[in-house]
Amino acid sequence: MKAIIIYYSMSGNVKNTAERIAAETGADLLALHPVKSYPDKGAKKFIWGGKSALMGDKPKLQPYIFNADKYDTVIFGSPVWASSFTPPIRTFIEDNRQALEGKRFASVLCQLGNGDKKANKKLKKVLGVEELAAELVLIEPNAKPKEETESSILEFCGKLKSIDDQG
Ligand SMILES: Cc1cc2nc3c(=O)[nH]c(=O)nc-3n(C[C@H](O)[C@H](O)[C@H](O)COP(=O)(O)O)c2cc1C
Numbered sequence: 823m824k825a826i827i828i829y830y831s832m833s834g835n836v837k838n839t840a841e842r843i844a845a846e847t848g849a850d851l852l853a854l855h856p857v858k859s860y861p862d863k864g865a866k867k868f869i870w871g872g873k874s875a876l877m878g879d880k881p882k883l884q885p886y887i888f889n890a891d892k893y894d895t896v897i898f899g900s901p902v903w904a905s906s907f908t909p910p911i912r913t914f915i916e917d918n919r920q921a922l923e924g925k926r927f928a929s930v931l932c933q934l935g936n937g938d939k940k941a942n943k944k945l946k947k948v949l950g951v952e953e954l955a956a957e958l959v960l961i962e963p964n965a966k967p968k969e970e971t972e973s974s975i976l977e978f979c980g981k982l983k984s985i986d987d988q989g
Contacts, residue, residue, distance in 0.1 A: 827897040
């Protein structure tokens with residue numbers, strides 16, 4: 823399996839999780855950064871980000887390199903915002919629709935409490951697939967002792983690997 827984790831993270835939960843999965847699986851990492859950053863403090867943080875997610879915004883991204891031919895598996899990492907995946911992920915998918923064709927997809931979501939099911943449903947719709955190969959949902963992993971999330975991360979990585987072994 824050659825995988826890449828393409829993620830957006832505002833406050834580090836998804837970033838740390840993505841880095842942990844990369845260490846476990848050898849996947850590459852690609853962090854997405856909108857040209858115009860979302861406010862990350864106070865009420866603005868929730869209002870702007872929440873509205874942008876609900877509206878299905880596609881914010882322009884800072885330049886990145888994505889060499890699609892190298893990968894058979896693309897793992898999208900995102901916080902849950904207003905029961906959705908985040909707008910930078912939407913931009914990436916729209917901008918790389920052709921390059922993503924035929925890939926296997928998985929998702930890694932971090933959240934405070936809920937919205938992951940709707941977020942995964944929306945992600946599948948945008949990707950045009952019925953199922954994701956594996957889904958990992960973590961609740962604020964940065965605020966928890968590492969052991970609490972470790973088994974979920976290992977289970978997720980194991981699932982990806984076993985699907986790959988089956989061909
Ligand atoms: C704009 C915004 C909307 C959010 N909406 C939700 C939500 O619908 N459900 C939820 O459980 N958490 C929600 N959260 C919390 C984040 O998903 C959670 O803190 C996540 O772990 C952050 O990941 P990060 O540290 O990688 O940015 C929201 C946070 C923001 C900033």
